[in-house]
Amino acid sequence: MTLVYPVQSLAAHPPRLSPAYKSTVKRSPSKPLIPMRHTLSELTGPVYGHETVRENDHDLTVHGKGEPIGERIIVHGHVLDEDGRGIPNALVELWQANSCGRYVHVVDQHPAPLDPNFTGAGRTQSDAQGYYRFITIKPGAYPWGNHHNAWRPAHIHFSVFGHSFVSRLVTQMYFPGDPLFPFDPIFNSVTDEKARNRMISAFDMENTKPDWALCYRFNIVLRGQSATPMENS
Amino acid sequence: MQQAKPDGITPSQTVGPYFAYGLTPNGKYDWNDAFNNNLVTPDTSGERIRIEGQVFDGDGAVVPDCMLEIWQADAQGRFSDPQDKRALTNTSFKGFGRIGTDAKGGYTFDTIKPGLVADPDGKPQAPHMVLAVFARGMLLHNYSRIYFDGEAANATDPVLALVPADRRSTLIATRQPGSGNAVYRFDIHLQGDKETVFFDV
Numbered sequence: 001m002t003l004v005y006p007v008q009s010l011a012a013h014p015p016r017l018s019p020a021y022k023s024t025v026k027r028s029p030s031k032p033l034i035p036m037r038h039t040l041s042e043l044t045g046p047v048y049g050h051e052t053v054r055e056n057d058h059d060l061t062v063h064g065k066g067e068p069i070g071e072r073i074i075v076h077g078h079v080l081d082e083d084g085r086g087i088p089n090a091l092v093e094l095w096q097a098n099s100c101g102r103y104v105h106v107v108d109q110h111p112a113p114l115d116p117n118f119t120g121a122g123r124t125q126s127d128a129q130g131y132y133r134f135i136t137i138k139p140g141a142y143p144w145g146n147h148h149n150a151w152r153p154a155h156i157h158f159s160v161f162g163h164s165f166v167s168r169l170v171t172q173m174y175f176p177g178d179p180l181f182p183f184d185p186i187f188n189s190v191t192d193e194k195a196r197n198r199m200i201s202a203f204d205m206e207n208t209k210p211d212w213a214l215c216y217r218f219n220i221v222l223r224g225q226s227a228t229p230m231e232n233s
Numbered sequence: 234m235q236q237a238k239p240d241g242i243t244p245s246q247t248v249g250p251y252f253a254y255g256l257t258p259n260g261k262y263d264w265n266d267a268f269n270n271n272l273v274t275p276d277t278s279g280e281r282i283r284i285e286g287q288v289f290d291g292d293g294a295v296v297p298d299c300m301l302e303i304w305q306a307d308a309q310g311r312f313s314d315p316q317d318k319r320a321l322t323n324t325s326f327k328g329f330g331r332i333g334t335d336a337k338g339g340y341t342f343d344t345i346k347p348g349l350v351a352d353p354d355g356k357p358q359a360p361h362m363v364l365a366v367f368a369r370g371m372l373l374h375n376y377s378r379i380y381f382d383g384e385a386a387n388a389t390d391p392v393l394a395l396v397p398a399d400r401r402s403t404l405i406a407t408r409q410p411g412s413g414n415a416v417y418r419f420d421i422h423l424q425g426d427k428e429t430v431f432f433d434v
Contacts, residue, residue, distance in 0.1 A: 023370025033433035046329035095255025121255035
């Protein structure tokens with residue numbers, strides 16, 4: 001199967017310069033990007049051995065000596081291409097704040113407690129159908145310095161590799177119904193509402209585990225289409 | 234397995250300021266690295282090189298919270314990916330590297346000089362690696378390429394030919410004086426007069 005990566009698909013992404021998110025002002029290109037045809041360098045991408053992902057790397061609640069504080073959740077879904085095909089063996093990495101909205105990172109000085117039993121890093125590899133699953137703690141909202149009374153909606157950072165270097169994606173997963181959505185310049189940097197909503201996970205009652213954990217579904221759609229259009233499109 | 238056709242790709246969001254403990258722990262955090270900045274294994278063939286440089290923003294300030302990823306062919310111009318039908322199975326050279334910049338915006342990669350890779354018309358491209366640049370303040374990573382000075386093939390490279398002549402030097406790593414393995418310098422300017430060429434791919 002040969003995949004193509006139309007540049008038009010990139011319209012879903014936020015503009016690199018998004019002045020409401022102040023750090024973009026000095027870190028976005030001021031000159032036009034140069035269009036080019038994809039060569040083998042762009043159309044291939046790294047492949048991982050099973051040694052990259054260890055047995056419990058997907059369960060962030062068992063990385064400490066005891067259980068972390070907060071609301072245990074399941075986050076699962078499929079890594080898909082633009083035609084809806086599952087992407088097998090995709091490496092999915094995540095990192096997040098703890099339930100109090102504090103990151104382990106040394107630069108994070110938010111006066112909320114660290115949790116000795118939670119670092120907030122995990123990774124997994126999608127299965128043959130593109131399915132992945134994490135167990136973690138629901139992250140808290142946290143303040144940041146972008147503007148007066150700025151707060152990030154609760155989110156989990158995702159880093160995903162697909163079939164090629166140009167399908168590489170780093171994104172953030174949000175939780176449904178967050179009251180901070182209207183105020184967050186990073187979430188709203190994605191100007192198309194339908195595209196923005198694809199970053200919001202769906203509450204998944206069917207896969208919520210009784211007496212144990214709520215479940216959220218988050219499908220991740222990476223660039224890549226069949227070279228020939230599908231019959232039903 | 235096929236799901237309903239999605240209505241588009243998942244949008245990108247910034248890697249933010251706090252990715253290091255998840256993506257580039259490098260001994261500073263209690264988490265193992267999936268990737269690092271040394272691509273060379275003892276049985277890798279090819280010319281050992283180091284690439285080093287710094288990342289700067291539009292004010293010329295160093296960017297200490299940047300993540301760089303490179304992807305490259307081996308010395309024979311083959312990618313460690315089954316989609317490259319010429320790839321050798323079980324090759325230990327994976328061709329992918331990642332690093333977070335240090336407090337001075339600095340980075341290094343230890344790797345090998347990549348071989349020639351053909352373009353879609355079968356025309357050889359000069360030795361190069363592809364580069365992805367991520368940082369706080371970047372909602373979407375930037376794609377660039379690292380070429381090497383002193384390569385005759387640069388003059389006929391089909392991608393460099395797309396770049397205005399006065400900006401091509403931003404894509405060419407410069408050989409540093411010294412003996413031993415070759416060291417190349419490649420600084421990355423996110424914005425401004427010295428802005429690195431980024432590609433719309």
